[in-house]
Structure formats: structure tokens, C-alpha cells
Amino acid sequence: MFAEDRKSAIAAIRRHEPKVITLDLGLPPDPANASEGLATLTEIIKLAPHTKVIVITGNTDKANALKSIELGAYDFYQKPIDNDTIGYVVNRAFKLYDLEAENRKQQSGQGPFSRVIGNSPQILHACKIAERVAKTDITTLLSGESGTGKEVFAQTIHEASSRAEKPFIAINCASIPENLLESELFGYEKGAFTGANKTTKGKVEFAHGGTLFLDEIGDMPIALQAKMLRFLQERVIERVGGRSEIPVDVRVICATHRDLPKMFADELFREDLYYRVAEMTINIPPLRDREADIILLAKHFLNAFNKEFGRSIKGFSDDAIQALMQHSWSGNIRELQNKLKSAVIMAEANNITSLDLGLMYTETQDEPESFNLKAVREKAESQAIRKAHTLAKENISKTAELLGVTRPTLYNLIDKYQLDDIKNN
Ligand SMILES: Nc1ncnc2c1ncn2[C@@H]1O[C@H](COP(=O)(O)OP(=O)(O)O)[C@@H](O)[C@H]1O
Ligand SMILES: [Mg+2]
Known part of the structure; x- marks a missing residue:
């Protein structure tokens, strides 16, 4: 983006919000002097204080170069222009801009956890644990009543993790009929059952590289829990009707509104699976608390x-x-x-x-x-x-x-x- 005078430069900055600007101090209507250039610089710094401005000066113009730095320019560069050197200076400015932008983001709470609205000690505590957990791959159980924000937490953990650019795949174990859940999760091979016209991947495979969110894990049928346990232990799956083991790399987050340990006695939830999914438990307290x-x-x-x-x-x-x-x-x-x-x-x-x-x-x-x-x-x-x-x-x-x-x-x-x-x- 190139601008030929102060007015068009300011207009372009408003529109494009550039990270880096190179600014010649000799600008029309007074190209022989630095006054218009310095005025432009002052205006830029006011308008876009985070922008890195590199001032280009004539080789005798040391005083104005220093004046520019004082006004807030990032660096100055003396003519004549040498492509390699200016390229290096500009690159460094871009890097510094990005670094500072990242810092600002963290400080102003623009990180993933800023969308968990809440100031109560309970929710701040949950956020703190979630933030730690996000940096690891440990299987995490979010427990809490319906509507407390378990899914929001699951997404946030994913976004704060190194898997953020990879898929986040959610499946609700309570809303899918029992006989379909297995093929939804693990996929099926062509001909595995009537209607299985072509080999189809399941949610677990789709989540490869990313995060799998098993919502309402407490509602998973007991028969399927064995297969789930095997997947969590071995990190391989077998499609329905398939013979081969397919390795998958997923981070698993589960959620439930049920008290899983209470379900052990009635054999509604496998104790061994519980310890696998609850390597870490985060309680999301009800709103009334x-x-x-x-x-x-x-x-x-x-x-x-x-x-x-x-x-x-x-x-x-x-x-x-x-x-x-x-x-x-x-x-x-x-x-x-x-x-x-x-x-x-x-x-x-x-x-x-x-x-x-x-x-x-x-x-x-x-x-x-x-x-x-x-x-x-x-x-x-x-x-x-x-x-x-x-x-x-x-x-x-x-x-x-x-x-x-x-x-x-x-x-x-x-x-x-x-x-x-x-x-x-
Ligand atoms: N801390 C929060 N800040 C803002 N919105 C939230 C928060 N927690 C939950 N919500 C919103 O409340 C609704 C229920 O959250 P959800 O994560 O689906 O709850 P759960 O999975 O526990 O049933 C969603 O619309 C979600 O966007
Ligand atoms: Mg939910």
C-alpha cells in the first residue's frame, strides 16, 4: 500500500490498519523539509499507536531522525535505500508488532477464557484449572448441572490447547439412539449392516489431531462403554464391521450432569471407564451457587x-x-x-x-x-x-x-x- 501525501496516508491507515509503515520525512507540499513528515508521524502515532513506523531520512538528517524516535517512531533508516537492509528492518518490525499484539491479547483477557463470563471465585477457580489442563492432553471430565456451561468450557479448553487449529468434534451420547451411537462414534465399513452402502468415518476419526467432546457420557450404554474404554487405553478404533485397527490421536473431554460413582453399584457406569475419563475432573457449579x-x-x-x-x-x-x-x-x-x-x-x-x-x-x-x-x-x-x-x-x-x-x-x-x-x- 502506497500513499503520496499526509492526507492519503492517514486515510489508508484508517482503512487498512497496517502493522508496519515506512515514512519518508520529505513530503509534499514541502518535500525539502521534514515538517510535513513529522506532522504525519505525530498523526499516525495518535491514530495507530501500536503501528511500527520506520522513518526514512536523508543521510545528513540525524536530528530529524532522533526527533522521529522521540515522537514514537520505531526506527529510522537513512537513504540511500539498500533492499536487503530495509527488508531486514521491516521484517523485524513485523515480528515485534506480532509479539506485542500477542502480549496485549493476553493482558486484556482476549484469550479463549475471556468468553467464560463470570467473576465468582468458583468460576475463576474452574477457569484456572481448565487453563492448566488445556496445556496437556489428559482426559478431562466436566461435571455439573445442565446449562452450567460445560460445553463452553470444553470448547475453551480446546481453543487454549495446542490442538486449537484442528477439529473440535462434539457428540451427545444422550441424544443418539443406542443402536446408532456405536457407528456414529467409530464409523462403519461398507456392508457392515443393511444400509451401510459405503465405508463411513465416525466422530472419533473426524476428531483426529483435535479434540473429541463426549457430552453426557453418563448416558453411554454399558455395552459401548467397553469399546470406549479400549479406545481410551489403546488409542485405536475399529469401525463397525471392520477388521483393522485404526490409530487415532485425539484429546478427549467428557461431560455429564450425573454422579458417575453413584452409578457403579447398579452397573450403569463402568468404574474402570470412570477412572479413564476422569483423569482430571472440573466441577462447574450451578448458577444459584x-x-x-x-x-x-x-x-x-x-x-x-x-x-x-x-x-x-x-x-x-x-x-x-x-x-x-x-x-x-x-x-x-x-x-x-x-x-x-x-x-x-x-x-x-x-x-x-x-x-x-x-x-x-x-x-x-x-x-x-x-x-x-x-x-x-x-x-x-x-x-x-x-x-x-x-x-x-x-x-x-x-x-x-x-x-x-x-x-x-x-x-x-x-x-x-x-x-x-x-x-x-
Ligand atoms: N460462563 C458463561 N458465559 C457466557 N455464556 C455462557 C457461560 N456458560 C454457559 N453459557 C451459555 O449458556 C448456555 C448453556 O451452556 P452449555 O455449555 O451448553 O451448558 P451445558 O453443556 O453445561 O449444558 C449456552 O448458550 C452457553 O453459550
Ligand atoms: Mg450440554
């Missing part, structure tokens, strides 16, 4: 559905906040997501109400299990903070004012109750 995530997730889905449905709903009414916090979320994040979807479509006012969510909000908050005064007080305080924060349109000073405390006190309370989503606003 991670209060800190409820509002955060609700806001996340509000933004997402605002975009999807072209709406611009601002937030939640205080009764909606209370209702969200009170609800038992037996369907976990999936239920929350569905509720937010219909609420965003239905809401008539600026804020979503408990009615829009289809949630009943009851004033009575004396939950029988909690007569512990300290716990009651803490819960009431954190709820009051959330409520005030919403009423104050997420303005911290106003929130403190509404609560009748100082800002530092409010910050202390936010830390104490780990209301991180408020602090980060």
Missing part, C-alpha cells in the same frame, strides 16, 4: 440481545435485580439466557422489569435456612449495594450517596462482598 455471576451474566446477555434484536434497553429495574438474585435457576445459564432473550424482545420501557423476565419477585426474604445474623446482614448489604448501583445508573458516587456511605466505605464493601462487576464499571 455463584451469586456474583448472575447480574454479570444478565448484563452480558442484555448487551448481546440488544445487538441481535436491534434494541437499546439500558438495564434492569430494581425489582428485576432482586428477582434475578432470588430465582433458583434450575436451568442455570441456559435458563438465564432464555429469560433475557424474551425480556429484551418484550420490554417496553428503558429498563427490564421482573415482569419482562417472567419472574415473580416477592418482598419476603426471610429464607428459613439463614437465621445466622451475620449472613443475613451481609446478604442484605450486598443486595442493597446492587440495588443502589442500578438506581444510580452505575455511578459509584451516586451509589455511595444513596447508601449514605462515603466512596471509600463503598469500595471496601464492594471488595468485602466481591461485587467485582460493580467495581469494574
Whole structure:
């Protein structure tokens, strides 16, 4: 990409966001001087601070070269141009740009785990384990209620692993009829059964080099569990009706909402298979046990559905906040997501109400299990903070004012109750 003056250079930078720019300081309308070049440099650095600018100067122009570095240029290069040297300088700039971009990505939480929304200690803990596990090939079991995000975790582990560029193949053992599951998983040879017109690969083979996600492994028929165990031990498969062993290289992640060890006694799940699939277990806690995530997730889905449905709903009414916090979320994040979807479509006012969510909000908050005064007080305080924060349109000073405390006190309370989503606003 080539630009002949400041204006066209800036336009091109806006459009193409180049990683590296070479800039001659002698630009029209004043090619004999560096002023236009330096002005362009200043503008580039402001517009695209991460871009590597290599300034090209006349061989006597040391002062301007140094001035350029001071302004934020990456390097300077003195004429006359020698192709090899400039090629080397440019290459190095590209490398450095990529390195810095990678660092920024990690720091700003743009990594795979940033799509697991959540600030609760429980979910952060699960993320930490998942991040470690992602670097290895050990077979991992994700256990947790339906809708807690097991599949999201499985995908995230895959994306954070060295297999990220290879396939991620998911199969739900509960949704495929028992008699078809084996051929779905392991494939079949032509003529293996009526209708087997041509040799067909199974999911395991398709996942070669990548990750195989066995969802609802607890629902795998006991007969097939033996074959699964063999595959996990030997890392070879045999297609249905086949005679040869086919080696496959896959990383296996399993998920279940069942308590597998409880199934041993009734011979519904093989104990030996359990130890194979659960080399590492990650528990994904139910949403009701991670209060800190409820509002955060609700806001996340509000933004997402605002975009999807072209709406611009601002937030939640205080009764909606209370209702969200009170609800038992037996369907976990999936239920929350569905509720937010219909609420965003239905809401008539600026804020979503408990009615829009289809949630009943009851004033009575004396939950029988909690007569512990300290716990009651803490819960009431954190709820009051959330409520005030919403009423104050997420303005911290106003929130403190509404609560009748100082800002530092409010910050202390936010830390104490780990209301991180408020602090980060
Ligand atoms: N931490 C999370 N952040 C954002 N969305 C999530 C999160 N966990 C789950 N979801 C969403 O909730 C829904 C249910 O998640 P899923 O992984 O299918 O749960 P499970 O496999 O445990 O039943 C999906 O639409 C998913 O995108
Ligand atoms: Mg699932």
C-alpha cells in the first residue's frame, strides 16, 4: 500500500490498519523539509499507536531522525535505500508488532477464557484449572448441572490447547439412539449392516489431531462403554464391521450432569471407564451457587440481545435485580439466557422489569435456612449495594450517596462482598 501525501496516508491507515509503515520525512507540499513528515508521524502515532513506523531520512538528517524516535517512531533508516537492509528492518518490525499484539491479547483477557463470563471465585477457580489442563492432553471430565456451561468450557479448553487449529468434534451420547451411537462414534465399513452402502468415518476419526467432546457420557450404554474404554487405553478404533485397527490421536473431554460413582453399584457406569475419563475432573457449579455471576451474566446477555434484536434497553429495574438474585435457576445459564432473550424482545420501557423476565419477585426474604445474623446482614448489604448501583445508573458516587456511605466505605464493601462487576464499571 502506497500513499503520496499526509492526507492519503492517514486515510489508508484508517482503512487498512497496517502493522508496519515506512515514512519518508520529505513530503509534499514541502518535500525539502521534514515538517510535513513529522506532522504525519505525530498523526499516525495518535491514530495507530501500536503501528511500527520506520522513518526514512536523508543521510545528513540525524536530528530529524532522533526527533522521529522521540515522537514514537520505531526506527529510522537513512537513504540511500539498500533492499536487503530495509527488508531486514521491516521484517523485524513485523515480528515485534506480532509479539506485542500477542502480549496485549493476553493482558486484556482476549484469550479463549475471556468468553467464560463470570467473576465468582468458583468460576475463576474452574477457569484456572481448565487453563492448566488445556496445556496437556489428559482426559478431562466436566461435571455439573445442565446449562452450567460445560460445553463452553470444553470448547475453551480446546481453543487454549495446542490442538486449537484442528477439529473440535462434539457428540451427545444422550441424544443418539443406542443402536446408532456405536457407528456414529467409530464409523462403519461398507456392508457392515443393511444400509451401510459405503465405508463411513465416525466422530472419533473426524476428531483426529483435535479434540473429541463426549457430552453426557453418563448416558453411554454399558455395552459401548467397553469399546470406549479400549479406545481410551489403546488409542485405536475399529469401525463397525471392520477388521483393522485404526490409530487415532485425539484429546478427549467428557461431560455429564450425573454422579458417575453413584452409578457403579447398579452397573450403569463402568468404574474402570470412570477412572479413564476422569483423569482430571472440573466441577462447574450451578448458577444459584455463584451469586456474583448472575447480574454479570444478565448484563452480558442484555448487551448481546440488544445487538441481535436491534434494541437499546439500558438495564434492569430494581425489582428485576432482586428477582434475578432470588430465582433458583434450575436451568442455570441456559435458563438465564432464555429469560433475557424474551425480556429484551418484550420490554417496553428503558429498563427490564421482573415482569419482562417472567419472574415473580416477592418482598419476603426471610429464607428459613439463614437465621445466622451475620449472613443475613451481609446478604442484605450486598443486595442493597446492587440495588443502589442500578438506581444510580452505575455511578459509584451516586451509589455511595444513596447508601449514605462515603466512596471509600463503598469500595471496601464492594471488595468485602466481591461485587467485582460493580467495581469494574
Ligand atoms: N460462563 C458463561 N458465559 C457466557 N455464556 C455462557 C457461560 N456458560 C454457559 N453459557 C451459555 O449458556 C448456555 C448453556 O451452556 P452449555 O455449555 O451448553 O451448558 P451445558 O453443556 O453445561 O449444558 C449456552 O448458550 C452457553 O453459550
Ligand atoms: Mg450440554
